[in-house]
Amino acid sequence: MHPTYQKTLSRVADFLSKNDDFLLIAHDHPDGDTIGSALALYLFLSKMAKKVFLVCASPVPEAFGFLSGRLSFQQDFLFGDYQSVVLVDNGDLKRTGFSDRLKKYRRQKKTIINIDHHPQNDIWKLANLNLVSHQVSSTAEIVYELLTRLNKSLIDPDIATALLVGLYTDTGGFQHPTTDRQCLLVAAKLLSLGAKLKLISENLSGRRSFAMLKLWGIALKNIKTNKELGIMTSVITQKNIIAAGAAEDDLAGVVNMMSATPEAGIAMLMYETSDGNIRGSLRTDSDKHDVSILASCLGGGGHKRASGFSIKGRLVVKDGGVEIE
């Protein structure tokens, strides 16, 4: 690992042990990595008898209901109450859901720590410490190293399970190419600390509701391929979501299923959100493509193989094609 990373790891560990009061922020529309990593940090710092507040601007999806401590997530916080902030897996400032308050914290010279594995972004300037590695599968891997540095004996089965959720979800259930030796080594260590892998896979991979299957059916029916460009797309409107009795969260996994087909160099799923936006998820299983470039053209971002964007508007299906209005 890079020497600067190791140095920052020590500095962050030092800061966490010497200070007593932290606001932890998971990104909005949270995934398993931000939820698991932030929750693990929350449970761990609470065991160290620190004052910790855990926040995520969006509700935590029901699928994560099996995690103990999940109810500790709050959707908002009081500005004046905290001395330092830890951003976990946030990717960029907008995704924190609290850009303005974080900029104010910065002006008040409060300490902001950024723990992440996303590409460099606008948080880097704002944060005092950037504990970032691009070589890891997930932010949870970084948090595991940090907690080990602080006091490994405090990692109990609940904390280990939360961290394993991060590794598991960001690697698509240990299937993406980011599932390397280091990732599996950390996963093995988490298992020996009591992490419950079966509980995770049952809740996050196995479980599909009737509404979810109905919605997937619509998404799969709407698939179109452009052979020249090697792009496979599908769309879901709010009407589709309502007709299936489903929720937006139920679409998680559809785009991965699309990108696994040999015809799809790139897979893209666009769906309407209830607040008048169109969210796009992009995936590729091929080294030849970098979907984060495509996502950033549309004001979004992410990783080479998985990224997304959000734009104002709605989807209009016309003559077998789709337009954005």
Ligand SMILES: [Mn+2]
């Ligand atoms: Mn992540």
